[in-house]
Amino acid sequence: MISTVASNIGKGLAAGLVGTAAMTVSSTLEAKLRGREFSDAPAKAAEKALGIEAFASPQAEGRFSNLVHWGYGTGWGAVRGLLASTGLSPKAATAAHGAAVWGQAVVMLPTLDVAPPITLWGKEEIAIDVFHHAVYATATGLAYELLGNGRG
Numbered sequence: 001m002i003s004t005v006a007s008n009i010g011k012g013l014a015a016g017l018v019g020t021a022a023m024t025v026s027s028t029l030e031a032k033l034r035g036r037e038f039s040d041a042p043a044k045a046a047e048k049a050l051g052i053e054a055f056a057s058p059q060a061e062g063r064f065s066n067l068v069h070w071g072y073g074t075g076w077g078a079v080r081g082l083l084a085s086t087g088l089s090p091k092a093a094t095a096a097h098g099a100a101v102w103g104q105a106v107v108m109l110p111t112l113d114v115a116p117p118i119t120l121w122g123k124e125e126i127a128i129d130v131f132h133h134a135v136y137a138t139a140t141g142l143a144y145e146l147l148g149n150g151r152g
Contacts, residue, residue, distance in 0.1 A: 004085065005081075005082070005085045008081035008082065008084045008085045009078045009081040009082060010081070011081055011084075011144055011147040011148060012077040012078045012079065012080040012081025012082070012084070012140075012144060013074055013075070013077045013078050013081070014077070014143070014147055015077045015080055015081075015140045015141070015143035015144035015147060016073055016074040016075065016076055016077015016078065016080065016140055017070070017073070017074045017077065018139055018140060018142075018143035019073060019076075019077060019135075019136040019137065019138075019139040019140030019141075019143065020069070020070055020072075020073025020074055020077075020136065021139075022135050022136060022138075022139035022140075023073060023132050023133070023135050023136035023139070024069070026131070026132050026135040027039070027132050030128060030132070040065055041109050041114045041115045042065075042068050042069060042072055042105075042109075043061070043064060043065035043068045043069070044112070044114040045108060045109055045112045045114045046064075046068045046072075047064075048112045048113075048114065049112065052064075073136060076097075076100075076101050076140075077140055077144075079097060079100060079101075080093065080094070080097045080137075080140050080141065080144050081144070083096055083097055084144065084148070090141060090144075090145050091141075093141065093144075094137055094138060094140070094141030095137075097137050097140065097141065098133055098134055098136070098137030098138070101133055101136065101137060102129070102130060102133040102137075105129075105133070106118050
């Protein structure tokens with residue numbers, strides 16, 4: 001049982017890396033198409049949580065932002081592995097995973113005062129955010145299933 005859970009978490013971490021790559025592609029394309037800046041909210045949240053007040057340079061802050069982005073997405077993949085350990089179907093586990101990741105972000109970022117509450121977002125911004133998180137969860141779920149079938 002424990003080795004199965006550990007194996008599922010390991011597969012989830014690898015799948016989370018794939019999901020993060022997919023979300024990076026979708027959000028980068030969307031930002032470029034809409035001419036908007038890339039989100040720094042996750043990095044700002046990590047800075048607050050870790051008590052980081054300043055960086056030596058903008059480049060150092062950029063590297064930190066990338067580390068947070070990739071570490072956060074990869075780490076959430078472990079949750080996908082845990083959900084598989086509960087016996088949920090792949091579709092249900094992917095849906096629960098996506099809801100957990102998006103729901104946690106919607107609560108955490110305003111709590112840390114790095115993003116406005118969702119009640120102040122426009123419909124389009126909510127739809128775009130849900131879309132990117134769905135890309136992440138779907139890609140993570142697909143990668144997880146491929147790894148689980150020995151095809152990864």
